[in-house]
Amino acid sequence: MNYKGDIYYIEQILAGNSNSFSYVVERHKNKAYNLAFRICGNHEEAEEIAQDSFLKAYRSLKSFKMKSSFATWLYRIVYNTAISHVRIKKKRVLSLEDFPADATDFIGNNTSEEEAEKEYMSSVVNFALQKITEEERGLISLYYYEEMNTEEISDVTGISKSNIKVKLFRARQKMLEIIEKVEMKKFIYYE
Amino acid sequence: MNNQEKYNDDLLRKYISPEKIEKAPEGFTSRVMTHIQIETIPSAGTGGSKKKNLVPVISAVVTILLIAAAFLIPGSESDSLTSEVLDLIKSTKFSLPEIDLSSIFRLNLPSVLIYVFIGILLLTAFDRALYEIFHREK
Numbered sequence: 001m002n003y004k005g006d007i008y009y010i011e012q013i014l015a016g017n018s019n020s021f022s023y024v025v026e027r028h029k030n031k032a033y034n035l036a037f038r039i040c041g042n043h044e045e046a047e048e049i050a051q052d053s054f055l056k057a058y059r060s061l062k063s064f065k066m067k068s069s070f071a072t073w074l075y076r077i078v079y080n081t082a083i084s085h086v087r088i089k090k091k092r093v094l095s096l097e098d099f100p101a102d103a104t105d106f107i108g109n110n111t112s113e114e115e116a117e118k119e120y121m122s123s124v125v126n127f128a129l130q131k132i133t134e135e136e137r138g139l140i141s142l143y144y145y146e147e148m149n150t151e152e153i154s155d156v157t158g159i160s161k162s163n164i165k166v167k168l169f170r171a172r173q174k175m176l177e178i179i180e181k182v183e184m185k186k187f188i189y190y191e
Numbered sequence: 192m193n194n195q196e197k198y199n200d201d202l203l204r205k206y207i208s209p210e211k212i213e214k215a216p217e218g219f220t221s222r223v224m225t226h227i228q229i230e231t232i233p234s235a236g237t238g239g240s241k242k243k244n245l246v247p248v249i250s251a252v253v254t255i256l257l258i259a260a261a262f263l264i265p266g267s268e269s270d271s272l273t274s275e276v277l278d279l280i281k282s283t284k285f286s287l288p289e290i291d292l293s294s295i296f297r298l299n300l301p302s303v304l305i306y307v308f309i310g311i312l313l314l315t316a317f318d319r320a321l322y323e324i325f326h327r328e329k
Contacts, residue, residue: 018231025220033215047216054223055230118211125206144207172199179206 003027006070013061025054028071031146032078038141039082040089041130049085053078068155075146075156079138086134128178136171143168245325 003023012020032053037046056077057064064073129137135157142148142156150161150168159167 018227019224021227022220022224025223029215029219029223030212033219034212037213043213043216046213047219050215050219051223051226055226058227059230118208121206122208122211140207144203145209145212147209169196169199172196172203176199176202 007066010061010064010066010070013058018058021054021058024070028074029054031071032074034145035075035078035138035141036082038129038145039079039134039137040086041126041137045085045089049082050078053081056081072152072155075142076158079142079156083134083138124179124182125175127182128175131178132171132174136167136174139164139168140171140175 006024006027009020009023013024029050033046033050036049036053037043040046040049053074057074064070129140132140138157139153139159142153143150148156150164153159153164154161157164
């Protein structure tokens with residue numbers, strides 16, 4: 001399908017053609033879902049958050065100023081929805097024991113060793129993400145997964161650029177410490 | 192970014208690959224669109240709720256008009272409009288029935304109570320009529 005650009009479809013929706021919103025959802029669903037998943041760490045909740053965010057975006061489409069990018073505006077909604085969702089839920093704090101020490105747990109029937117290693121790495125990162133605060137998770141996701149710069153992150157989160165740098169520095173350090181501990185546990189397990 | 196930050200950044204990038212993004216599940220778009228269709232359909236109901244919201248407005252207007260009438264229509268002297276209205280009321284020859292409660296219930300209740308009961312019945316009927324008008328959409 002040839003996507004005509006967000007603004008084209010938004011104008012269609014505002015003119016009364018609500019079905020045009022399906023093109024917008026189709027275009028942005030994966031990124032919205034990914035951000036929600038990285039912040040809440042759960043597939044069911046991520047879907048709920050992403051759906052809720054698209055509905056909020058649809059309802060307040062009239063307030064969208066077409067000067068900024070629609071993606072940034074939508075990310076702001078997803079980010080805020082996910083952060084409030086997690087704050088309400090107040091999840092159980094994970095301990096290191098919750099992470100499987102055996103990397104073979106990530107090897108399926110048809111997965112190669114390389115794929116299993118990638119799976120393992122991804123799970124380590126997800127585990128580490130769940131050990132930092134929801135705000136830090138959001139910043140790490142926007143910076144590393146969405147590859148946004150600090151200015152774009154500032155537009156999404158409303159946090160100042162200098163504050164983002166400080167928070168990212170702390171979040172990185174925390175994550176690396178957790179990853180190190182997980183790796184150490186794996187090392188001890190195989191010894 | 193200083194050296195330590197650069198080192199941490201590089202190290203974390205080894206673990207995080209941007210291409211490994213979590214994809215939205217199958218049928219995500221259609222589920223969102225179903226919610227949107229549901230939201231757009233009850234726009235007819237909004238008219239109903241607007242109509243329902245008219246009840247306090249009508250009540251307030253009627254009350255204000257009655258209060259204004261009480262102040263504006265003189266009690267003793269009567270102008271042409273007032274006298275016409277009073278004549279119209281008199282011409283209906285409306286009077287409340289005289290019912291002797293004590294003969295029915297053998298109780299010595301004040302006779303004003305019968306008017307209170309009749310008033311309650313009339314107001315109930317009026318309330319029911321308003322309810323039927325404003326809740327017809329349901």
